[in-house]
Structure formats: C-alpha cells, structure tokens
Amino acid sequence: MLEAGRLLLLVGGGKMGEALLVGWLRHGLAPEAVLVVEPDAARRQALATTHAVRAVAAPEELPEAGTLGALVLAVKPQMMDRALPAYVGRVAPDTLVLSIAAGKPIAYFERMLGQPLGVVRAMPNTPAAVGRGVTVLCANAAARKEQRALAERLMAAVGATYWIEDEELMHAVTAVSGGGPAYVFHLIEALAAAGTAAGLPEALAMALARGTVVGAGELARLSDESAAQLRINVTSPGGTTAEALKVLMAEDRGLIPLMVEAVAAAARRSRELA
Ligand SMILES: NC(=O)C1=CN([C@@H]2O[C@H](COP(=O)(O)OP(=O)(O)OC[C@H]3O[C@@H](n4cnc5c(N)ncnc54)[C@H](O)[C@@H]3O)[C@@H](O)[C@H]2O)C=CC1
Numbered sequence: 001m002l003e004a005g006r007l008l009l010l011v012g013g014g015k016m017g018e019a020l021l022v023g024w025l026r027h028g029l030a031p032e033a034v035l036v037v038e039p040d041a042a043r044r045q046a047l048a049t050t051h052a053v054r055a056v057a058a059p060e061e062l063p064e065a066g067t068l069g070a071l072v073l074a075v076k077p078q079m080m081d082r083a084l085p086a087y088v089g090r091v092a093p094d095t096l097v098l099s100i101a102a103g104k105p106i107a108y109f110e111r112m113l114g115q116p117l118g119v120v121r122a123m124p125n126t127p128a129a130v131g132r133g134v135t136v137l138c139a140n141a142a143a144r145k146e147q148r149a150l151a152e153r154l155m156a157a158v159g160a161t162y163w164i165e166d167e168e169l170m171h172a173v174t175a176v177s178g179g180g181p182a183y184v185f186h187l188i189e190a191l192a193a194a195g196t197a198a199g200l201p202e203a204l205a206m207a208l209a210r211g212t213v214v215g216a217g218e219l220a221r222l223s224d225e226s227a228a229q230l231r232i233n234v235t236s237p238g239g240t241t242a243e244a245l246k247v248l249m250a251e252d253r254g255l256i257p258l259m260v261e262a263v264a265a266a267a268r269r270s271r272e273l274a
C-alpha cells in the first residue's frame with residue numbers, strides 16, 4: 001500500500017483513526033510501517049496490543065525515521081491547531097498529508113505545515129469500521145499523481161470513494177455522508193419508539209427496528225432497483241404502508257423538508273468549523 005521503506009504516521013487513534021488502521025492492515029499494510037500518536041493511554045495500549053503497531057503518546061517520542069510516506073490526521077478539528085506544529089519538520093514535498101477532520105480546509109494545512117505540500121482532504125464515515133464507509137476526497141493542486149493514488153488506496157481500504165474538485169462541496173458532503181450514519185441510527189431509535197408507542201414490548205420494538213434498517217440497507221446495497229422503486233415494492237396500493245407514507249412524504253412536514261433542514265444545519269456548522 002505504501003512505497004517500501006516509507007512510514008505512515010497516524011495522528012489520532014480514536015474511532016476513525018482505528019477504523020482506518022484496521023482497513024489498512026487488512027489490505028496489506030505492514031504493522032511495522034505504521035506509527036501512531038495517541039495521547040490517551042488506554043486507547044494507545046489497545047491499538048498497540050490489538051493491531052501490533054507502534055503507538056506513542058506525543059510526537060516528541062517518535063523515532064527519527066526518514067521522511068514520511070503519509071501523515072494521516074485524525075484528531076478532532078478543535079485539536080488540530082495544537083497538534084499540527086510538531087509535524088512541520090516531518091513532512092517532505094512527496095509526503096501525502098491526508099486529513100479527515102471535518103470543516104478544516106486544505107488551505108489550513110498548507111498554512112500550518114508551511115511548504116508546498118500534497119494535501120488531500122477526505123470525509124469518511126463510521127461504517128468505515130466495518131469496511132462499508134463512504135469517503136469523499138479532494139486534493140490540492142500540489143498533490144502529485146502518486147499522492148492522490150495513495151490517498152485513494154488508503155480510503156478505499158475502508159469502503160467506497162468519490163472525488164470532488166470543488167472543495168466547497170465538502171460542507172454538504174460532511175452533512176450528508178459524514179454525519180449520515182447518525183441520522184440512520186436515529187431512524188432506528190425513532191422506529192423503535194414508534195413501535196413501543198404502538199404497543200410492542202421495548203426490546204422487540206428495537207429488534208424489529210434495527211433488523212428492518214439493516215435488512216433494508218442490505219437490500220439497497222444488493223439490488224439494482226432505485227430507492228424509489230424499492231419503496232414502491234413495499235407499498236401495496238390502498239394498503240398500510242401507503243398510509244404511513246402519507247405522513248412521511250407530506251410535502252410540508254414530511255421527512256424531506258426535515259432532512260433538508262438537518263443537512264443545512266450540519267453544513268452551516270461545517271462552515272463555522274472552517
Ligand atoms: N466520527 C465520525 O463520524 C467522523 C469523524 N470525522 C473526523 O475524524 C476526526 C476524528 O474523529 P473521531 O475519531 O470520531 O474522534 P475521537 O475522539 O474518537 O478520536 C480522536 C482521537 O485523537 C486523540 N488526540 C487528541 N489530541 C491529539 C493530539 N494532539 N495528537 C494525537 N492524537 C490526539 C484523542 O485522544 C482521540 O483518541 C475528527 O476530525 C472528525 O471531524 C470524519 C468523518 C466521520
């Protein structure tokens with residue numbers, strides 16, 4: 001996955017950092033080629049024992065290895081100012097700088113790391129933890145073909161990838177697929193709550209709601225039919241589902257205007273974080 005002899009430095013071994021790490025190792029990256037900086041002792045230990053990678057608490061503890069093949073930034077956007085300065089001396093023009101931080105624009109990394117660098121900004125999502133992520137990538141003009149290809153390999157290890165040219169679209173991407181899994185998990189909660197309200201025991205309502213979302217997701221994945229057709233397939237004319245959809249698809253107060261509002265709010269926050 002990396003050029004022989006080069007190292008990948010992962011900064012931040014939290015939920016997303018570990019999801020990426022698991023994907024890379026599964027796709028053939030040697031554990032010896034990975035260094036992780038993770039200040040949280042419990043997480044650091046878990047990463048080192050579970051994945052056999054070298055993990056240190058702070059950049060000062062890193063070995064004086066040669067220039068990096070890739071610097072992957074997976075800390076919270078709010079931590080980035082504090083984290084980045086330590087890596088200025090470790091990146092070279094041929095190092096890929098890959099950030100998954102929400103909101104932080106490419107220009108921010110160019111400014112903080114202070115030289116013409118190949119920077120790729122990516123927005124994955126948490127299904128990356130099971131290899132079913134969706135990631136959108138955007139590169140700066142300085143990113144070489146090999147750096148883009150490496151970014152593609154690193155993110156393809158955890159799911160599907162798409163590229164955009166216009167970085168401004170990252171706000172909408174973050175709001176749709178970055179946070180999208182949370183909306184789907186909330187749909188499970190909402191369906192379960194509705195089941196309980198309709199008289200089902202709580203545990204059964206949750207099992208039905210979760211199983212339904214999982215099954216519908218798998219059907220959507222494997223089927224060639226559009227989402228609209230899959231919905232129509234459930235909906236017998238004059239039947240029960242049609243009644244529910246009258247509520248969910250009401251033009252003024254149905255799921256679409258609600259989702260439009262939710263995604264707009266997330267995109268607004270992404271712009272604020274930038
Ligand atoms: N959770 C999600 O659904 C998604 C998150 N992201 C982005 O991924 C990044 C990481 O998010 P999560 O993994 O969810 O957060 P997390 O809180 O699970 O992981 C962040 C990790 O960074 C560590 N950390 C804090 N300061 C550090 C420093 N100076 N150096 C190295 N590590 C440091 C923390 O101890 C923590 O383990 C964020 O920038 C977020 O915007 C992107 C897409 C989806």
Ligand SMILES: O=C(O)[C@@H]1CCC=N1
Nearest residue numbers: 102174177178179180
């Ligand atoms: O909520 C957040 O800010 C991050 C970005 C997308 C998912 N989680």
